[in-house]
């Protein structure tokens with residue numbers, strides 16, 4: 606492709622796009638508490654990124670953060686973030702959808718402010734990524750923007766940002782949006798494929814794209830609205846597709862998360878089928894920092910994933926620590942590079 610861009614939203618304070626929305630939300634809660642409104646804390650259910658952002662901003666503001674996490678379903682790096690920032694962490698024996706259900710019930714009973722993307726303050730912050738994209742292109746509208754989707758607040762936030770710029774007369778159209786889901790957690794994809802006729806939540810299966818391992822997204826209606834009003838598309842990616850795509854991107858010098866791999870896989874499919882043209886200006890949204898997901902990369906490069914070819918794996922070479930052995934492998938390597 607001639608005009609392909611990756612918008613890095615994960616190179617931020619806690620390493621994901623959630624920072625954009627959470628700074629807005631926590632600032633507002635801070636204000637409410639200064640006005641003596643009865644808010645005892647801020648809570649969320651999370652697959653790891655929302656909880657990290659919430660905990661960091663709450664710690665800075667001196668506000669108690671309460672996070673509900675699905676036990677053993679998020680990366681170690683994500684788990685340690687709220688712990689380090691002093692949040693009250695509940696590790697629950699359920700999946701994300703179970704955590705979401707529980708936090709909604711709890712926040713209906715207690716004066717804990719709900720920080721998930723149901724809350725429009727979050728989306729107000731997140732939509733700035735869309736405005737930034739337009740600004741960075743000098744207000745020329747890209748043809749496509751591809752966003753990984755789990756709880757589905759973000760695809761709507763992008764729509765909101767682009768639509769706002771159109772309403773303000775800054776641009777005359779909005780890009781076509783693509784929401785990319787993991788095939789193991791694909792309720793939006795199935796809904797799209799049914800012609801938006803029949804939404805059914807799914808039981809999300811394990812995926813390397815763990816932050817979007819969600820079967821009953823809270824922002825389903827808003828996501829559908831965004832897609833319908835942007836001539837949008839939903840695509841999905843298998844585990845092998847998303848891991849291969851992530852690895853290929855890393856081999857260009859990036860270090861992306863598996864969710865960005867999902868978005869890149871969607872692009873590959875849409876490009877192969879000719880839906881996305883060679884010269885179309887296309888932006889893939891990278892949602893989190895790859896350093897949060899190193900275990901998946903280690904597994905891939907060690908070829909330790911069952912039923913996966915791991916064809917772009919680049920495992921380290923074990924060599925005896927003597928000059929001759931090192932020279933041997935080095936010459937072999939350089940020769941292979943010379944031929945390629």
Ligand SMILES: N[C@@H](CCOP(=O)(O)O)C(=O)O
Pocket residue numbers: 623649650651652653654655656720721722723755756758759816817823
């Ligand atoms: N992937 C999310 C899941 C919660 O989504 P939210 O946008 O509604 O907070 C996470 O990082 O927890």
